[in-house]
Amino acid sequence: MSRKLDKPLKKELESYQEAGVALWLDGRPSTPKKIAKAHKIAEDGVYMRDYVEDEKGEIKGIKFDFIKNEIK
Numbered sequence: 753m754s755r756k757l758d759k760p761l762k763k764e765l766e767s768y769q770e771a772g773v774a775l776w777l778d779g780r781p782s783t784p785k786k787i788a789k790a791h792k793i794a795e796d797g798v799y800m801r802d803y804v805e806d807e808k809g810e811i812k813g814i815k816f817d818f819i820k821n822e823i824k
Contacts, residue, residue: 762788765814774804774813787816797821 765784769775775782777790777799791799797820804813 759788761791768811768814773811776813776815778816778818782816790816790818794818 762784765775765787769784775784775787777787787799797818799816800819802815802817803811804815806812
């Protein structure tokens with residue numbers, strides 16, 4: 753991911769965090785900065801975003817999990 757794309761992702765995640773949405777990276781609590789950095793340096797795969805909703809359908813968390821590229 754280029755540096756230009758890194759900033760919009762970080763800003764998006766900061767707005768979620770300010771709204772009280774929990775952020776997770778590979779199963780651990782994380783920050784917008786760490787998640788954006790992980791996206792930028794991922795080489796052998798991508799990060800999949802998974803939204804966690806409460807019983808009312810409101811977003812309460814976003815999980816980012818690394819998915820390894822198996823194509824050789």
